[in-house]
Amino acid sequence: MAESQIEFRNVSFRYQDDMPWVLNNVSFKIAANEWVAIIGHNGSGKSTIAKLTNGLLIPQEGEIYVDGQKVSAETVWDVRKSVGMVFQNPDNQFVGTTVRDDVAFGMENNGMPRDLMLERIEQSLSAVGMLGYERQEPHRLSGGQKQRVAIASVLAVSPKYIILDEATAMLDPKGRKEIMNTILEVQEQRNLSLVTITHDLLEVTQAERVLVMNEGEVWLEASPREVFEKQEQLQKIGLDTPFVTKLAEELKTAGFSFRREPLNHQELL
Ligand code: ADP
DSSP states (O other): OOOOOEEEEEEOOOTTTTTTEEEEEEEEEEETEEEEEEESSTTTHHHHHHHTTTTSOOEEEEEEEETTTSSTTTTTHHHHHHEEEEEGGGGTTOOSSSHHHHHHHHHHHTTTOOOHHHHHHHHHHHHTTTTOTTTOOGGGSOOOHHHHHHHHHHHOOOOOOEEETTTTTTSOOOHHHHHOOOOOHHHHHOOEEEEOOOOHHHHHHSSEEEEEETTTTEEEEOOOHHHHHTHHHHHHHTOOOHHHHHHHHHHHHHHTTOOSSSOOTTTOO
């Protein structure tokens, strides 16, 4: 049986033949039901990783596998059933004129029977606390509500993996926390894997593993604790002291209470 995971195998990518490589020989795995945070300075290649994972981009070198299936132009529609993406700006993601149409879109593309589709719309909107908003226009919702609908649209397709590319960046801290809590609840219920590309330190501290990107390479792959311990090296790649100091503060604020018990990085400070 195919292994249940996302795997990047020696992936290199550039946007055009005459442009520099933006990813160089990147390899990593994301297992079922795991939460991995990807951090790194702007331009280090994080979003490119997200887009490669669900076939929005195809690498020139190396391979990407989703549950053992190589991501290619031929498999991209299958891959997108497994890998859902939520971006920073939900306005760019809406395709329907109503919330219901928007959530239905991915399922319609997959040719899902209508009864099942209606059931899924209800389940997904309920999971993100947006039942009752079916007839509303997505663009008229608040920032937090828009992100919830974007997440519902992804959940409706029942993916195994969800990639959140700075998905909470436009929200205030309260909104961010609410959305993350919603996502974590759904993750637990559905055994999803989460990949969060983020500058939010609380998200970093709560993830199980962190990939630190630097200039198109995986610079470090470690637990949040190990990332914290490498502060001097982090400074060298532009994730400097404020990052580390803030990380420590976030841990204190969070009362060192990590999501899963037991976690070996719980006694972090
Ligand atoms: P990050 O998400 O870490 O900020 P990106 O993956 O967005 O990094 O970008 C990596 C590099 O690729 C950057 O140098 C960026 O300028 C470049 N890049 C991103 N998107 C495009 C594009 N559509 N065309 C050309 N270059 C791009």
